[in-house]
Amino acid sequence: MRMTRDSYVALFLLALCGVFFHASFEIEVTNYGTIQSSLWPRVILTALTAMSALFLVTSLRRPDDGPVVAAGGFFRRYRNALWIFALFFAFVATLPVLGMLIGGFLFVFLALSALGPARLAVRPLAIHGAIAALAVGLMWAIFTFGLRVILPEGELLRGLV
């Protein structure tokens, strides 16, 4: 028996169940309603705990179904996904300041440049800029004028206007 990738996942799930079980005792107890609000979540958590325990046992019995990737390999393998995570996080975090138009443009432009050709020359950068401006501008226009959705304007644009 040896720890596999699935074993670590099962242990994580069991820990998650523990956290949620603990939190379920903080759910307000009411003197109305047919069932307490904590009943259903506890039913779910009992099932999840049982399945996670079973998952742990089966994962220890089975041969490894996925290698545990070393840190260096992990960053190489998930390079693009990590770029997107970081840029999207920055995009949402700065949304109140940059707004959907400027923030969206920057996100698309930077993501295209990060994921695109390894050697960035003027031409690909210009194409990325054009794609970002066209795509975000078009969607912004459709939602703002066509669907009448008030997208975040951002302090920067508000200040400029």
Add this chain to the structure above:
Amino acid sequence: MIEHILGAFGEIFALGNLALMTLGVTAGLIAGSIPGFTITMAVVLTLPFTFGLPAIEGLATMIGVFVGGLSGGLMSGMLTGIPGTPSSVATTFDGFPLARSGKPGLALGLGVWSSFFGGIISAVLLVTLAPSLARVGLEFGPWDYFALVLFALTITASLSSDNLIKGIIAGVLGLLIAAIGEDEINGVARFSFGIEDLESGFSFLPVLIGLFAFSQLLSDVQDVEKARRPLMETQAAKAVRIEHWRAIKTILARWVNLLRSSLIGVFTGVLPAAGGSISNILAYDQAKKASKTPEAFGSGTPDGIIAPEAANNATAGGALITMMALGIPGDIVTAVMLGALLIHNVIPSPTFIGDNPELAYAIFIAFFLAHFIMIGTQAFCLRAFLLVVRVPAYALATVILVYCAIGVFALNNIIWDIWVLFIFGVVGLIMRNLGFPLAPIILGVVLGEVAELNLSRALAISDDLSLFVNRPWSLFFLIIAAFSLVFPWYQKHRGRHPLTLVFLPLLCLALITPLVMMNGWFRPTLGAGLGLFAMFLLIRQTRRGWRVEPPPSPGA
């Protein structure tokens, strides 16, 4: 009734709606033809556009995308050998060889028209069966509904993953996500962990778009080199003239295969979570078994194209039957549609058709019409497909990601929804990479509230838990839920393990009790019939000596 049908016709055939449906079918056809861009993703991405539309227009557009997506997968499958969607995997087996043998026009024609006929057959069944099934649904009490949700989750878990435990864990995680935030019954906040935004829980759509579309896009660009290449590098896919008449004549000459495959598609669609990806393989397999020339399959035989294409489009009708009649999504796409209906304050249930007849008839008509639009736009979409596939994956994915953000923001006009999209995008990608299926988790999110509400109602009426096994429908669903859990094992060891020989007879025998308990004469008679069938199977196995095939040797 007539005025509702006429009203629905008026709404569907309004110019604005026709334009939206044409746009939807076109988008579906193109999205379905691009490998890696699933139909679900196309429907999910259409959703934000429909928030501001009336319910009929919004749903008609989404039905257009659904039908278009089911038919789009055949284009890339036939012209390049790479199926556009999992629903058209089997189409490639014969479509690609036929196209390569110098008959791409006939191959495409067979695919397009089989999709059309399969869809129309399922549309007829949708119109006739959905109201009848809804009448059956009116017999359901909260116990039965709770058991139905349980069955929907177990069968999704067992069909969508090789690892049943991972499937069940995914489904239960979905239920847990749905339990976060204010509960519907007492109005008490749960699992907010001191975060104010969590007190109202997660909106369904940001979770869905995050789990499915966001994580799919990240998964598509995960490979650095592949992400930089065009979506498809193909010289073979040049503009092709579709041979319509020859294809129609070929299909009609094989009407038995068409009908059988369409029925397989509808039946698969009715089952929760068993979508086109299963039905196309099933229908292909059955067509091959029934063929007088099974050896021709794989070399470009028309039967090998007709079966999967008729089946995958027919699945859509089946999935809509369950959604409209019982409020249980037949697959992920109908789960999204259910979400769209909820946005418009329409709750699908057995009373849905009776309470919203105009909307229900509009869905029927839109489903019919979408197939005609699909035929009309196929040639244009073929050209568009050839252009779109030249775009590198990273460019398309990035643009769609920002569109996802704008789309989910439009739902409630709050930035928190974009955070939810992001968080569930990350969760979805991790789950994909760890081999957890996403279909059960999505169904869990959709059905979590339904399960809790019905459990609460059941306990409010009586605290007697034996009602879950004393009521015929509840018992029926619990039995098939239990058998669905064993199904993956049965499928894996079928014919090789002695216990698999009794799986089907046992299922039939187990279903006798609930069926005999039901009212009327038909269902008890059906129960008796199942009993006889089980006896027949058992006697046949006894005569054969309960023989099983030896397990394959490790070196084989």
